[in-house]
Amino acid sequence: QVQVRQWGAGLLRPSETLSLTCAVYGGSFSGYHWTWIRQPPGQGLEWIGEINHNGITSYSPSLKSRVTVSVDTSKNQFSLKLTSVTAADTAVYYCTRGPYTDWPLAGHWGQGTLVTVSS
């Protein structure tokens, strides 16, 4: 059974950098789309960015200047960095893996990490 697990700091001060990482257990890492999605409290889902099986990244236009997604192939891990956070970045952040090789869908989801930005 495929499981995505994620980890990272849950409380940040304004202007700090958000950093989250995830990995897959019971399934493959390579060959799949990996995506970060977030959900502000009480609100809907927002697509942040992705990396495909060729290592090509894409980002939300509204976050592009502050976000970086990357993979560490030696550790089979996928990461998110979001710089200069503000209260508006407070949300549950989800790491997802595609359901099938090279499909840009959120087939398997991490447990979510609540990131709170507060002074």
Place this chain on the structure above:
Amino acid sequence: EIVLTQSPATLSLSPGERATLSCRASQTITNNYLAWYQQKPGQAPRFLIYGASSRATGIPDRFSGSGSGTDFTLTITRLEPEDFAVYYCQWYGWPPRTFGQGTKVEVK
């Protein structure tokens, strides 16, 4: 960027009833690159439908998707107690792979 508008915002139904959820796109969805997800309170979303009408692995056949062009529908033929949740549609043809704002299916 494709904008997806879901309606209604809330659907109040009883178990056993049929649910019909709508997702309308701001421009034509190429190759039916439209997916649906279900989210229950306190949980991560669950992948339901891709290609507008194909069920993901393990999804019961009471869930069905349809539509083309700019108008898409998720139908739940007979609501089970576990189906009361929020449902999101997503465009996934190319980035940004935007989501609709969601439809909540609640118990009447």
